[in-house]
Amino acid sequence: MAGEDWAVRAPQTRLERMEAYFSGFGFEPHRHDTYAVGRTLAGVHSFRYRDGMKHSLPGGTIVIHPDELHDGEAGGIDGFHYRILYIEPALLQKALGGTTLPFVPDGISRDPRLYAATQTLMQEMDCVIEPLEEEDAIYDLAQALAAVSGIRKRRRTLNYTAAERAREFIHSALDSVISLDQLEAASGRDRWSLSRDFRALYGTSPYRYLTMRRLDQVRRQLLAGQPLIDAALSLGFADQSHMTRHFKKAYGISPARWLEMLRRC
Incomplete structure (x- = not known):
């Protein structure tokens, strides 16, 4: 499965879903304040995470915890094809009721409960997910993450x-x-x-949360045809380079490359 890198985004809801193919190098080291929950469809998706190199194969579930540094690249000559969703911890907290966030230390799980819980959200990008269906899927994912990470209900000390x-x-x-x-x-x-x-x-911290929400808005404006500089200034960034630095730290690629990949499809 060789060819040019590409990416497709599903219509935006409260979740961001994306499908992509990378022939070799994918992402520079970066971190975002959402969970990244993904599934490799073909090839080997290799990434550095916490204590070493991880290799995601079809049949498992990738779970990158918020604000954890990671990158991404092909683990073989055929590249890798995957689907991934980005979900804000705040959405999971609405299902969990306010507790320490679930943590999957290895970054990859082969637990069937987690695989089953992500089935709805791992559909093809043109599949419409109805609002109530999405609510159910978020609840199922939150409960599966809690179960897989071993969280037990206990007295809450967080406000x-x-x-x-x-x-x-x-x-x-x-x-x-x-x-x-x-x-x-x-x-x-x-x-x-x-x-x-x-x-x-x-x-993540309040400031990182603010920065990521600003970048969410920047991406929407860029997809709507807004120039980079205008999008940056309208969302409180000092200038275009300031926004670009934050963009690369959050997503591992520049805004220009991100747009270019989406336009190929």
């Missing part, structure tokens, strides 16, 4: 309500400079407790 208030405030001010003072006022929680709880509940 989920305060962290959720802070998260909602961030969404209301994406084009602004946000301070911890503002998050403290919005959440009713002291800044250090809030920062600790936010990381535990959503997998």
